[in-house]
Amino acid sequence: MDLLSSSAGRLATVALLLAVASLVLLLARRRDGVLRAPGRRERVTAAELGRALGATATLLQVSSPGCATCPQVARVLGAVAREHRGVAHVEIDATRYPDLVRRLGVLRTPSVLLLGPDGDVRARTSGSMDRAAATAALDLAVARG
Amino acid sequence: MADARQAPATAGIDPRGPRFGAAVSAVLLAVTVVLGTGPAATALLAVAVVLFAIGAARGPQHSVQGWVFRRWVRPRLAPPTSLEDPAPPRFAQTVGLVVTLMGLALSPLVPGAVPVAAAVALVAAFLNAAFGFCLGCEMYLLLQRLRRA
Numbered sequence: 001m002d003l004l005s006s007s008a009g010r011l012a013t014v015a016l017l018l019a020v021a022s023l024v025l026l027l028a029r030r031r032d033g034v035l036r037a038p039g040r041r042e043r044v045t046a047a048e049l050g051r052a053l054g055a056t057a058t059l060l061q062v063s064s065p066g067c068a069t070c071p072q073v074a075r076v077l078g079a080v081a082r083e084h085r086g087v088a089h090v091e092i093d094a095t096r097y098p099d100l101v102r103r104l105g106v107l108r109t110p111s112v113l114l115l116g117p118d119g120d121v122r123a124r125t126s127g128s129m130d131r132a133a134a135t136a137a138l139d140l141a142v143a144r145g
Numbered sequence: 146m147a148d149a150r151q152a153p154a155t156a157g158i159d160p161r162g163p164r165f166g167a168a169v170s171a172v173l174l175a176v177t178v179v180l181g182t183g184p185a186a187t188a189l190l191a192v193a194v195v196l197f198a199i200g201a202a203r204g205p206q207h208s209v210q211g212w213v214f215r216r217w218v219r220p221r222l223a224p225p226t227s228l229e230d231p232a233p234p235r236f237a238q239t240v241g242l243v244v245t246l247m248g249l250a251l252s253p254l255v256p257g258a259v260p261v262a263a264a265v266a267l268v269a270a271f272l273n274a275a276f277g278f279c280l281g282c283e284m285y286l287l288l289q290r291l292r293r294a
Contacts, residue, residue, distance in 0.1 A: 004260075005181075005182070007180065010178055010179050010181055010260065011265075014178050014179065014264065014267065017264060017268060018234065018271050021268050021271070022271075022272070022276070025272055025276055026276075029276075032239055064286070064289075066232055066233045066282070066286055066289070067286070068229045068230075068277075068279075068282070069158055072226070072227060075227075107290075125204050
C-alpha cells in the first residue's frame with residue numbers, strides 16, 4: 001500500500017491505530033462502576049460468606065489475586081461503609097468461593113454486589129468504582145428499602 | 146481481604162513500574178514501525194525482543210526499564226498507595242516477547258512482518274502506558290479463570 005511505504009504514512013497509520021484503540025478502551029471503561037439491576041433474584045447468605053451481613057446493606061466486593069484495582073476499590077468501599085450506619089464492607093477472594101462466584105455470574109474483578117439486609121442482591125457493578133459511584137449505589141439501595 | 150492477603154504471596158511491586166516500562170517500549174516500538182522495513186527497523190525490533198525477554202525471564206521489576214524506574218524515576222515519586230502482583234505484568238512481557246519474536250523470525254521471508262509485529266506490540270504498550278490497561282495482564286487473569294473452571 002502506498003500509505004505504508006513512506007515513514008510519514010506509517011506514522012499517520014500508527015496515530016490512527018492508537019486513536020482507535022484508545023476510543024475502544026474508553027468506551028469499554030464507561031461501564032465500570034455503573035449500577036446494574038440483577039438479572040434474576042439472587043441472595044447471598046452470611047453463612048455462605050462466613051461473615052456477618054450489614055444491618056442495612058452490605059457492599060460485597062469480589063476480588064482476586066493479581067487484580068490491580070481491587071485494593072483501591074476496597075479502600076473506597078471500606079471508607080463508605082464506615083460512614084454509613086449498618087453498612088458492612090465484605091471482601092472475598094473469588095478463588096476461595098468458586099461456587100458462589102459461579103452462581104452469581106461474576107466474570108470480572110473487582111465486582112461489587114450491593115446486598116440488602118437479608119442478603120438479596122439489589123444491584124451490581126464491575127470494574128473500578130470511585131467514592132461517588134459507591135455512595136450513589138448505597139443511597140439507591142437503601143432508598144429502595 | 147477476609148483471607149488476609151493485602152499483598153500477594155511474593156513481594157508486591159509498584160504498579161507504576163510496569164507502566165513506565167510500557168512507555169519506554171511504546172516509544173521504541175513506534176520508532177520501529179515508522180522506520181518500516183530494512184536493517185534499522187529490524188535492529189530496533191531485535192532490541193525490543195531482548196528487552197521483553199529480560200522482563201519475561203526476571204519479571205518487570207528486574208527488566209532494564211524496571212531498573213531505570215527504580216533508580217531514576219521512583220525516587221522522585223511519592224510512595225505507591227498500593228502494590229500489585231508482578232505475575233500478570235510478567236506474563237504481559239512474555240506476550241510482548243512472543244509477538245516481537247515472531248516478527249523478527251518472519252522478517253527474512255516477510256519484510257513487512259517487522260512493522261506489523263511492532264505495531265501490534267505498540268498498541269498494547271501504548272494502552273498500558275497511557276491508560277493503565279494491561280492487555281497481557283487481562284489475558285493472564287482470563288487464563289487463570291479458565292484453568293479453574
